Amino acid sequence: MSEAAARKDTGSAHPLDDVVWNALTSKQCRFAFGNDQALRFPTAIARFAAMVDTSPTSFEALLRLIEAPGPVALVTAGEVLPPAGFSVITHTTLLQMIWQGKLDPTRVCEHVRLTERDVPEMLALPTATQPGPFGPSTIELGDYLGVRRQGKLAAIAGERMSLDGYTEISAVCVDAAFRGQGHAAGLMKVLIAAIRARAEIPFLHVFKLNHAAIALYQTLGFVERREMHLTVLGGT
Structure with a gap:
C-alpha cells in the first residue's frame, strides 16, 4: 500500500463518507484509472472521481485526470474548495x-x-x-x-x-x-x-x-x- 493510500485507510470514518474512493479501491477497482493520489471511473461509465486527500499533490493528480476525459464529479462529506486551475461547474447537496x-x-x-x-x-x-x-x-x-x-x-x-x-x-x-x-x-x-x-x-x-x-x-x-x-x- 502506498503512503497516500495508507493515510486514507485510517478506519476512523464511515466507508460511505468517501464512497467513490472506497468503491474504486475495492470492489470496482477494475474500473479505476489514475494513481494513488486521485482516481476516476472511465467517462462512459461514470464521471465520479475521488482524491486520497485535499493536498496540492492530490489536486494536481485530479487535474491531470480531467485534461483529456473531461469534468469529474466528486461526492464528498465536506465541501471541496479547489485551487487555481479548476472551474466549479456544479455544486449541490445530496442526501445519502x-x-x-x-x-x-x-x-x-x-x-x-x-x-x-x-x-x-x-x-x-x-x-x-x-x-x-x-x-x-x-x-x-x-x-x-x-x-x-x-x-x-x-x-x-x-x-x-x-x-x-x-x-x-x-x-x-x-x-x-x-x-x-x-x-x-x-x-x-x-x-x-x-x-x-x-x-x-x-x-x-x-x-x-x-x-x-x-x-x-x-x-x-x-x-x-x-x-x-x-x-x-x-x-x-
Whole structure:
C-alpha cells in the first residue's frame, strides 16, 4: 500500500463518507484509472472521481485526470474548495440514505434484466427524467432491471457504486406515461432483496430538494444517513 493510500485507510470514518474512493479501491477497482493520489471511473461509465486527500499533490493528480476525459464529479462529506486551475461547474447537496427496513417477500415486481441491447432505451429514459447521470457503459457497474409496458421501457433501476459491504441503488426513473403505478418501488424492492442476499447494505443518493423521491425511499425503509456534497469540476 502506498503512503497516500495508507493515510486514507485510517478506519476512523464511515466507508460511505468517501464512497467513490472506497468503491474504486475495492470492489470496482477494475474500473479505476489514475494513481494513488486521485482516481476516476472511465467517462462512459461514470464521471465520479475521488482524491486520497485535499493536498496540492492530490489536486494536481485530479487535474491531470480531467485534461483529456473531461469534468469529474466528486461526492464528498465536506465541501471541496479547489485551487487555481479548476472551474466549479456544479455544486449541490445530496442526501445519502441507507436502508434499514424489512424485506417484503409478498410482492414481486414483474421485471426484465436489462443488457447492452437495452442501452439506447436506458439512455433515453434518464435523459428525460433526470434522476442523475447515466452513461453508455454504466450498465457494467451492476445489475439493471426494467419494466416494459406497451412495447417500451417504462421504468429502470440498478446498481451503481459498490464497495465492501455496500451497494448503491441508482438510476431509478419512470417514464411520465407510466408513473403512479408502483414501478419504481417494485424494482427497488427486487434490488434491495438481491443486495441483502449478498449480505450487503443498500444505499442511495438523492438531491436534497427532491422531496417526492425522498418520501418514496423512506416508505421502502431508507433513512437519511448524512448530507453529502456533489461538486462537478472542470479545468480552466
